[in-house]
Amino acid sequence: MNSPWQTKWPERISYGLSDAADNLVFQMMTTYLLFFYTDIYGLSASAAAILFIVARLADVVESLLIGVMIDHTHSKWGKSRPFFLWYALPYVLFAVLTFVTPPFGAQGKLIWAYVTYLGLGFFYTAVNLPITSILPTMTQNESELTLLGVIRQFGGSSVQIIVAVFTLPLVAWFGHGNQQRGFLLTIILFGAISLALIWNTFFHVRERFTNPEHAHQSWRAVGRMLRRNQPWLIISVVILLYWLTTAIKNQTTIYYFKYIQHSEALVPWANSFTFAALIGVLLIVRAAHVWGKKQTMLGGIALAAGGQLILTLGVLFNQLVPLFAGILINSVGNGLIIGLVSIMIADTIRYGMALGIQAEGILASTDDFGVNVGLGLGGLVTAGLFHLSGYVANHPQNTATQHMIILNYAWxxxxxxxxxxxxxxxxxxxxxxxxxxxQSDRD
Structure with a gap:
């Protein structure tokens, strides 16, 4: 039996804007930070690779730590909601500092990169993980949970596209030929908007459903629930694979167009086709109702793979039309996949409650865990393969490096x-x- 709807549109939109806020910084980090480090900041590909894997190892611990912090938070605002208030400002500050290029020597710049990037990773987790953990406490209506998840992903995907399309033009406009200045002013703009949107989420969302008998359980009890929560284990692996795929392809995009197509100006055009992810997101409400969430996500993966195959053919034959068509089709599939992630994580949190344990922090941490580990491994794979093939920034690349770029971007x-x-x-x-x-019948 399904419960009545509890949320109103101002709260739903504010919830969706939380993911938009995080993605203003997150998308810039995933798409352009490797390029910034190698071609602008001055790190070698090998140093960037090591930094990414160290950061992701730290993020594994941080995801679990933030999850535990949420599960053990007692405040008048709830368990997840206060994290938007407490950590938004440090998150934005570290985002800006990550794109600062200090006048240090090589060792000093490397230390600066470690401090700022590791700090950014921690505070990203602190403001992003609560977006997932708060969802099943906002409503118990399954259709409403799906709608909230779709609104969240629509906001996040819209901003991903905005960042992907407009970052480089903004860098050029702000920098007037100075990319260091351009990247810094761009992240300041994105950060200011992000801060306002995260705080807006804090003021407008509410936690309504917390069971004191099931919350704040022992580690042993939580561990038993995790082992029995098979849907959570499977969706965790899927999330990790999705972000690994996304990291490898997104980080390679600018290298492909700069060094294979010899036209960096094509990057915004290629990224503009990712707007089609919004189509996939909007299809979720109807598709999940008709076919179920699992079959809808399987369809999304198949569609994304089909688009990736078309993109690969465009790369092999050096044809931009099938390449751009592949990006568009792939993006529709990606919209279906990523739009369902938070909804299916919310289902696993409710499943845990049905097993007698309310541990939304730990269960939601799998989302950030998958993001962080996937991005870290993706950065390691990309930067590591470039290093092994002899990549040299801002120079024509040798044949081995060109092959590595195509491997990462297509295959x-x-x-x-x-x-x-x-x-x-x-x-x-x-x-x-x-x-x-x-469980619903018992309630």
């Missing part, structure tokens, strides 16, 4: 989509639904 993402599809086949949506229906 590796295609392979990872296939692995993602096979993994999701093991997700037991039927058992999850039966358990949630039984």
């Amino acid at each position: 590796l993402p295609l392979l990872l989509y296939i692995v993602m599809f096979v993994t999701l086949l093991f997700y037991n949506e039927r058992r999850l639904k039966i358990t949630l229906d039984q």
Whole structure:
């Protein structure tokens, strides 16, 4: 039996703007930070690779730490909501500092990169993880949870596209030929908007459903629930694979157009086709109702893989039309995938409650864990392969490096989509639904 709807449109929009706020910084970090470090800041590809893997190892711990902090937070605002208030300002400050280029020597600049990037990773987790953990406490209506998840992803995807398309033009406009200045002023602009939107979320969302008997359980009890929560284990692996795929392809995009197509100006055009992700996001409400969330996500993965295959053919034959068409189709599929992530994580949190444990912080941490580890491994793979192939910034690349760029941009993402599809086949949506229906009847 489904409960009545609890949220109103101002709260729904404010919730969606939380992901938009985070993505103003996050998308710039995932798409352009490797390029900034190697071609502007002055780090070698090998140094950037090591930095990314160290940061992601730290993020593994941070995701669990923030999850535990949420589960053990007692405040008049709830468990997840106060994190938007407490950590928004440090998050934005570290985002700006990450794109500062200090007048230090090589060692000093490397230390600065470590301090700022590691700090940014921690505070990103502190403001992003609560977006997922708060969702199942806002409403108990399954249709409303789906709508809130779609609104969130629509906001996040819209900003991803804005950042992907307009970052380089803004860098050129602010910098007037000085990319250091351009990147810094761009992140200051994005950061100021991000801060306002995160605080707006704090003031407008509410936590309504917390069970004191199920909250604040022992580590042993939480561990037993995690082992029994098969849907959570499967969706965690899917999230990791998705962000690994995204990191490898997104970070390679600017290298592909700069060094293979010899036209950096094509990057905004290529990224503009990712607007099609919004189509996938908007399809979720109807598709999930008709086919279920698992089948809808499987369809999204298949569509994304098909688009990636078309993109690969465009790369092989050096044709921009199929390449751009592949990006568009791939983006529709990606919209279906990523739009369902927070909704399916919310289902696993509710499943945990049905098992007697309310641990939304720990269960939601799998989203940030997958993001952080996927991005870290993606950065390591990209920068590591470039280093091994002899990449030299701002110079014509040798044949081995060109092959590595094409491998990262076309073939590796295609392979990872296939692995993602096979993994999701093991997700037991039927058992999850039966358990949630039984719990709803008891309530």
